[in-house]
Amino acid sequence: MNTAPHVVIIGAGFGGLTAAQALRKAPVQITVIDRTNHHLFQPLLYQVAMAGLSPADIAAPIRSILRSQKNASVLLAEATGVDFANHEIILGGQGAPDGQRQERMKYDYLLLATGGRTSYFGHDDWEQFAPGLKDLDDAVEIRRRVLMAFEAAEKEADPKRRRELLTFVVVGGGPTGVELAGAIAELANFVLARDFRTIDPEAAEILLLEGGPGILPSFAPELSESALQQLTGLGVKVRTGAQVTKIDEMGVYLGEEKICTATVIWGAGVRATALTQSLGVETDRAGRVIVQNDLSLPGQKNAFAIGDMTLFLQDGKPLPGVSPVAMQMGNSVARNIQNDLAGKPRENFRYFDKGSMATIGRKAAIAEVGKLKLTGFAAWLFWLGLHIWFLIGFRNRFAVMFNWAWSYFTYQRGARLITGRRLSLRPRRSIAEDGKVKQREGEYQVQ
Amino acid sequence: MNTAPHVVIIGAGFGGLTAAQALRKAPVQITVIDRTNHHLFQPLLYQVAMAGLSPADIAAPIRSILRSQKNASVLLAEATGVDFANHEIILGGQGAPDGQRQERMKYDYLLLATGGRTSYFGHDDWEQFAPGLKDLDDAVEIRRRVLMAFEAAEKEADPKRRRELLTFVVVGGGPTGVELAGAIAELANFVLARDFRTIDPEAAEILLLEGGPGILPSFAPELSESALQQLTGLGVKVRTGAQVTKIDEMGVYLGEEKICTATVIWGAGVRATALTQSLGVETDRAGRVIVQNDLSLPGQKNAFAIGDMTLFLQDGKPLPGVSPVAMQMGNSVARNIQNDLAGKPRENFRYFDKGSMATIGRKAAIAEVGKLKLTGFAAWLFWLGLHIWFLIGFRNRFAVMFNWAWSYFTYQRGARLITGRRLSLRPRRSIAEDGKVKQREGEYQVQ
Numbered sequence: 001m002n003t004a005p006h007v008v009i010i011g012a013g014f015g016g017l018t019a020a021q022a023l024r025k026a027p028v029q030i031t032v033i034d035r036t037n038h039h040l041f042q043p044l045l046y047q048v049a050m051a052g053l054s055p056a057d058i059a060a061p062i063r064s065i066l067r068s069q070k071n072a073s074v075l076l077a078e079a080t081g082v083d084f085a086n087h088e089i090i091l092g093g094q095g096a097p098d099g100q101r102q103e104r105m106k107y108d109y110l111l112l113a114t115g116g117r118t119s120y121f122g123h124d125d126w127e128q129f130a131p132g133l134k135d136l137d138d139a140v141e142i143r144r145r146v147l148m149a150f151e152a153a154e155k156e157a158d159p160k161r162r163r164e165l166l167t168f169v170v171v172g173g174g175p176t177g178v179e180l181a182g183a184i185a186e187l188a189n190f191v192l193a194r195d196f197r198t199i200d201p202e203a204a205e206i207l208l209l210e211g212g213p214g215i216l217p218s219f220a221p222e223l224s225e226s227a228l229q230q231l232t233g234l235g236v237k238v239r240t241g242a243q244v245t246k247i248d249e250m251g252v253y254l255g256e257e258k259i260c261t262a263t264v265i266w267g268a269g270v271r272a273t274a275l276t277q278s279l280g281v282e283t284d285r286a287g288r289v290i291v292q293n294d295l296s297l298p299g300q301k302n303a304f305a306i307g308d309m310t311l312f313l314q315d316g317k318p319l320p321g322v323s324p325v326a327m328q329m330g331n332s333v334a335r336n337i338q339n340d341l342a343g344k345p346r347e348n349f350r351y352f353d354k355g356s357m358a359t360i361g362r363k364a365a366i367a368e369v370g371k372l373k374l375t376g377f378a379a380w381l382f383w384l385g386l387h388i389w390f391l392i393g394f395r396n397r398f399a400v401m402f403n404w405a406w407s408y409f410t411y412q413r414g415a416r417l418i419t420g421r422r423l424s425l426r427p428r429r430s431i432a433e434d435g436k437v438k439q440r441e442g443e444y445q446v447q
Numbered sequence: 448m449n450t451a452p453h454v455v456i457i458g459a460g461f462g463g464l465t466a467a468q469a470l471r472k473a474p475v476q477i478t479v480i481d482r483t484n485h486h487l488f489q490p491l492l493y494q495v496a497m498a499g500l501s502p503a504d505i506a507a508p509i510r511s512i513l514r515s516q517k518n519a520s521v522l523l524a525e526a527t528g529v530d531f532a533n534h535e536i537i538l539g540g541q542g543a544p545d546g547q548r549q550e551r552m553k554y555d556y557l558l559l560a561t562g563g564r565t566s567y568f569g570h571d572d573w574e575q576f577a578p579g580l581k582d583l584d585d586a587v588e589i590r591r592r593v594l595m596a597f598e599a600a601e602k603e604a605d606p607k608r609r610r611e612l613l614t615f616v617v618v619g620g621g622p623t624g625v626e627l628a629g630a631i632a633e634l635a636n637f638v639l640a641r642d643f644r645t646i647d648p649e650a651a652e653i654l655l656l657e658g659g660p661g662i663l664p665s666f667a668p669e670l671s672e673s674a675l676q677q678l679t680g681l682g683v684k685v686r687t688g689a690q691v692t693k694i695d696e697m698g699v700y701l702g703e704e705k706i707c708t709a710t711v712i713w714g715a716g717v718r719a720t721a722l723t724q725s726l727g728v729e730t731d732r733a734g735r736v737i738v739q740n741d742l743s744l745p746g747q748k749n750a751f752a753i754g755d756m757t758l759f760l761q762d763g764k765p766l767p768g769v770s771p772v773a774m775q776m777g778n779s780v781a782r783n784i785q786n787d788l789a790g791k792p793r794e795n796f797r798y799f800d801k802g803s804m805a806t807i808g809r810k811a812a813i814a815e816v817g818k819l820k821l822t823g824f825a826a827w828l829f830w831l832g833l834h835i836w837f838l839i840g841f842r843n844r845f846a847v848m849f850n851w852a853w854s855y856f857t858y859q860r861g862a863r864l865i866t867g868r869r870l871s872l873r874p875r876r877s878i879a880e881d882g883k884v885k886q887r888e889g890e891y892q893v894q
Binding site: 067103 | 483484485501502503504506508510511514520521522523524583584587594595598601602641642643644645845846849850862863864865866
């Protein structure tokens with residue numbers, strides 16, 4: 001019987017996977033549990049939503065990634081709670097998709113790394129009209145909606161309705177919103193421009209709404225300003241101080257003002273996954289767990305939490321929800337588990353900021369690395385190289401490079417597919433009476 | 448105003464697209480109508496179902512394919528009927544997905560090329576347990592079921608249930624069934640073999656059930672025999688004379704015998720799309736329209752039908768439902784429309800059989816070209832080259848070549864993704880009381 005301590009890692013995102021790999025040579029037995037079978041390279045998810053890449057280009061099976069790591073095994077399951085008293089993680093049962101019966105798994109060390117999900121700031125009913133972008137299904141749904149809007153506009157005779165179909169609203173001026181708005185503009189201007197006969201895709205109106213005074217507020221002011229100019233140059237209309245008060249099937253409301261549109265994408269908020277609510281530990285308003293200096297949960301020395309599901313104050317400020325934070329946290333937890341096993345004291349976590357960047361479009365980006373500030377083509381090349389480099393697995397890296405080179409030189413998109421068995425623009429999901437978001441019944445097409 | 452005759456083509460499969468392209472220089476105005484936005488390279492669909500290729504690798508937007516053809520425009524819509532008296536095609540309305548209002552479009556020439564769909568020979572209730580393989584959504588659903596079965600087996604403690612999860616049944620010994628059975632065997636033996644810790648994917652049992660006396664009956668006996676040996680060599684158990692009498696959530700029934708399995712794939716039958724039932728013309732038992740010698744509909748000189756939705760007897764035998772037939776038919780109709788416009792008599796259609804082939808797996812196939820008969824590696828190379836060559840569009844051709852080379856040399860699969868918001872193995876679709884197949888409500892995962 002294997003008596004090595006059992007480390008259970010929930011979530012195979014950047015944080016969880018980094019921790020698992022950092023424990024490669026540790027005398028432990030690792031189980032990585034995720035509710036999907038793949039690790040997702042989330043920074044490129046917007047490219048799937050905008051038909052530039054295929055889902056398989058930015059995702060790799062967790063089993064393949066950890067295949068050669070002998071002390072790790074992978075389990076596809078939904079973690080629904082933790083029994084700290086008995087050192088057990090609860091899988092399946094209530095809160096899990098049907099068919100998954102409840103099971104328990106013992107742990108010696110637990111690492112929670114379940115990440116974030118889209119937050120509508122208490123307006124969950126907006127989700128059906130304004131999908132967020134957190135996983136591959138979201139990305140394929142957004143791709144479907146955007147491409148369908150152009151198709152519906154092509155056959156629309158009513159000019160008012162055609163205008164609504166060609167109006168795209170992105171809510172949120174952070175990196176996700178900026179990427180999405182820039183990518184829609186490029187799709188309309190370069191990719192679709194020559195493909196339609198009735199409409200002119202270049203006449204599409206792309207609006208980026210930001211509630212605060214400026215976009216990308218976490219960057220230096222001159223970089224935010226440059227991003228604004230680059231976005232405007234692509235034809236995106238940026239509106240700051242725009243507080244969304246309502247979203248429905250007609251469009252977006254800013255107080256009295258109504259923006260009529262068929263397509264709204266939500267890039268505004270992130271909160272922790274629902275699991276954090278079941279832990280019985282203190283969370284902030286976004287549901288994030290407030291962790292100790294060594295990233296353990298308060299009162300639970302052997303249970304850690306990392307990444308987007310946590311709130312960690314450094315020098316009085318919360319760390320941002322980005323992958324470098326999650327990865328450094330994963331490494332720190334792996335070191336602390338090994339410190340424990342070696343009888344050494346634990347380290348306190350401290351984030352080392354190597355810089356940040358945001359992409360806007362082809363040859364358009366901003367980057368901030370220490371004192372170095374890049375904009376435009378230089379920033380974009382830097383962004384491109386870094387993202388391709390960090391993609392998991394040789395095959396994905398090569399496939400992404402090829403797809404990008406192809407779309408760069410031909411102005412084509414390789415993944416312009418509308419899938420899912422529906423032609424309609426009506427929202428796919430609706431809110432059931434019990435408040436749960438459910439998928440709408442989709443009719444099976446008989447032709 | 449454009450007074451060129453209006454040619455309306457319903458369906459952008461091999462037949463419809465060939466006809467549209469053959470009319471490139473004709474003095475006509477063409478509208479290609481399809482219910483999806485992409486042309487699908489159906490012969491490689493089984494590769495998407497088996498995680499070898501991504502959906503975007505075998506599909507290209509119809510708009511892109513016809514972009515430079517000035518006399519063609521593309522419309523995304525569902526054709527629901529034809530008003531022959533008024534020379535109008537009916538789009539949307541009853542029979543179309545919700546949200547699509549009914550519209551009519553005038554035609555001077557009509558070409559119906561809507562293809563086929565899966566037939567359960569009157570047992571439509573089997574569909575929920577045994578999906579067929581006709582479009583990208585089917586392929587992704589089959590991929591999800593097969594990969595989920597291995598994942599569920601990995602965590603299953605009950606050996607009996609584990610055996611059921613690792614039993615895969617393919618119904619139908621034609622080319623589709625043979626491809627699918629071979630591909631599952633390869634997935635289990637080569638791709639997944641090293642990725643699991645508890646189960647041994649190589650222990651999976653793959654059954655191919657054929658009702659008749661042998662598989663691939665349309666080929667020469669020695670080739671069918673070779674295919675059987677190649678399949679057996681991959682570990683597939685082929686059972687001929689196996690008449691399926693029932694399929695339910697427990698498995699497949701052959702009279703008194705019950706095969707317990709969690710995964711059944713249906714590759715047995717094809718019938719014409721539902722549109723043919725609304726035409727008021729004679730059809731065979733599979734709903735196929737019986738066309739005239741010039742491929743026009745009886746009594747409708749200006750309306751043609753081609754491909755899988757038709758029954759055409761040549762030398763007393765019906766032509767097979769394969770893409771070369773559809774493409775040659777498309778070319779013939781294009782010539783006859785031009786003959787009409789030039790005041791020349793129409794030609795009668797005659798199919799020229801260039802040969803046929805079926806693939807079984809890596810280095811395993813059979814091919815029959817005139818008197819030449821190939822098996823094994825030679826047939827596979829032939830199959831590979833021809834399929835890559837005929838793929839639409841440079842990008843797809845290159846992407847497929849790369850993906851295949853990659854999986855050939857590394858024994859990896861690039862698209863091993865389980866997507867769709869469900870972990871469960873329970874069937875996704877169910878039959879509503881009105882007999883329509885509906886999608887089940889899927890729960891949205893909250894973690």
